[in-house]
Amino acid sequence: MTKNKMLKYLRWGLLALFTVLVSIAAYLHQVLGGTKAPSIHALCPFGGLESLYQVFTTGSFIGKIFAGTLTLFVITLIVALLFRRSFCGLICPFGVIQEFFAKIGQKIFKRKLIMPATIDKPLRYLKYVVLVVTVFYAWKTAGLWMAPYDPWSAYAHLPEGLASVWKESAIGLIILVITVLGSLIYDRFFCKYLCPMGALYGIVGKLSPFKVVRKENVCIDCGICNKVCPMNIDVQHSLKVTTAECLNCQTCVLSCPKPGALENQEAHKIIKPLTVIVLVMVVFFGTIFASQAAGIYNLTPAPLKAGESINYDEVKGYMSIKEAAESTKTDLKVFYEKFKIPANVPAETKMKEISTVVTDYDFDQVKGSLGTK
Ligand code: SF4
Numbered sequence: 001m002t003k004n005k006m007l008k009y010l011r012w013g014l015l016a017l018f019t020v021l022v023s024i025a026a027y028l029h030q031v032l033g034g035t036k037a038p039s040i041h042a043l044c045p046f047g048g049l050e051s052l053y054q055v056f057t058t059g060s061f062i063g064k065i066f067a068g069t070l071t072l073f074v075i076t077l078i079v080a081l082l083f084r085r086s087f088c089g090l091i092c093p094f095g096v097i098q099e100f101f102a103k104i105g106q107k108i109f110k111r112k113l114i115m116p117a118t119i120d121k122p123l124r125y126l127k128y129v130v131l132v133v134t135v136f137y138a139w140k141t142a143g144l145w146m147a148p149y150d151p152w153s154a155y156a157h158l159p160e161g162l163a164s165v166w167k168e169s170a171i172g173l174i175i176l177v178i179t180v181l182g183s184l185i186y187d188r189f190f191c192k193y194l195c196p197m198g199a200l201y202g203i204v205g206k207l208s209p210f211k212v213v214r215k216e217n218v219c220i221d222c223g224i225c226n227k228v229c230p231m232n233i234d235v236q237h238s239l240k241v242t243t244a245e246c247l248n249c250q251t252c253v254l255s256c257p258k259p260g261a262l263e264n265q266e267a268h269k270i271i272k273p274l275t276v277i278v279l280v281m282v283v284f285f286g287t288i289f290a291s292q293a294a295g296i297y298n299l300t301p302a303p304l305k306a307g308e309s310i311n312y313d314e315v316k317g318y319m320s321i322k323e324a325a326e327s328t329k330t331d332l333k334v335f336y337e338k339f340k341i342p343a344n345v346p347a348e349t350k351m352k353e354i355s356t357v358v359t360d361y362d363f364d365q366v367k368g369s370l371g372t373k
Pocket residue numbers: 089212228229230231232233235241245246247248249250251252253
């Protein structure tokens with residue numbers, strides 16, 4: 001096996017590992033609850049951006065987001081400044097899920113399909129619209145208003161069962177299915193057209209000194225780089241790949257048959273693909289470990305101290321009725337009345353699962369009507 005092929009497997013291996021780890025975290029969140037395992041929103045750096053306004057104006061975070069999410073957000077911005085959209089190409093689990101389905105699609109269709117340019121070009125701007133709308137409403141409503149429409153959130157809640165995900169976030173599930181089907185046909189469908197984070201990293205990455213460069217006098221014009229690029233960038237006819245669409249996935253560099261024709265350049269220095277991958281991992285995970293050591297990387301709420309209580313609007317879906325009553329320092333019988341829970345629902349039932357016993361019970365609506373205690 002050639003060195004470049006091994007590096008391609010290394011990239012796939014790392015992406016698969018991150019996907020498995022994040023999926024396990026999402027599953028544990030469903031099983032153990034939000035105090036023990038972080039929600040998928042806390043694990044997504046975009047939550048940090050959505051919380052920014054609230055952090056600056058009130059000093060607190062929006063629901064399900066914690067200081068660690070903001071740290072993650074800052075780290076990914078640093079990665080974008082140094083290595084463009086490397087987070088998308090080398091770390092993001094949602095990206096590799098799309099690449100996985102694209103590989104299946106290429107087997108089914110026996111070739112790589114490319115969206116016609118007249119549709120593809122305007123559609124690429126859609127992600128910038130999603131970015132502006134998502135952040136505007138998150139800042140305005142001080143909450144994760146888009147969670148029901150978020151395909152990544154729908155994916156993370158799949159362990160609860162399709163019926164439950166459909167009930168909680170039907171649109172998110174539909175977008176997840178569109179993403180999977182879209183990726184079967186067109187690689188990185190969500191990254192190209194819909195991902196607000198990809199849009200942001202693309203803009204920030206424009207400031208990066210990093211780029212893939214092609215040496216015209218060495219290139220043999222075989223077109224392989226164009227063929228393998230998941231974002232359909234015209235590498236073959238560029239001297240420098242500076243578009244905001246480039247994910248720095250290294251696929252073109254590692255697939256080029258002519259040594260020296262395609263290389264990575266940071267400022268004016270040529271760096272090898274392995275060095276790029278290692279540096280991105282070191283910057284990303286090194287900063288996470290450093291912030292963990294500094295105690296600023298919490299992704300779950302701090303446990304309540306003795307004598308502390310929470311308000312009714314802070315009751316979480318993962319809490320059992322009993323836990324929620326204790327956390328709000330409310331007598332259990334009064335809690336049942338306040339939250340309009342029928343007496344036949346066992347106290348061990350999680351708040352978000354009351355609706356499985358009483359079908360027309362809407363936890364969020366009841367909680368919203370109560371306000372703070
Ligand atoms: S240009 Fe190269 S590094 Fe950029 S997305 Fe395409 S294949 Fe990946």
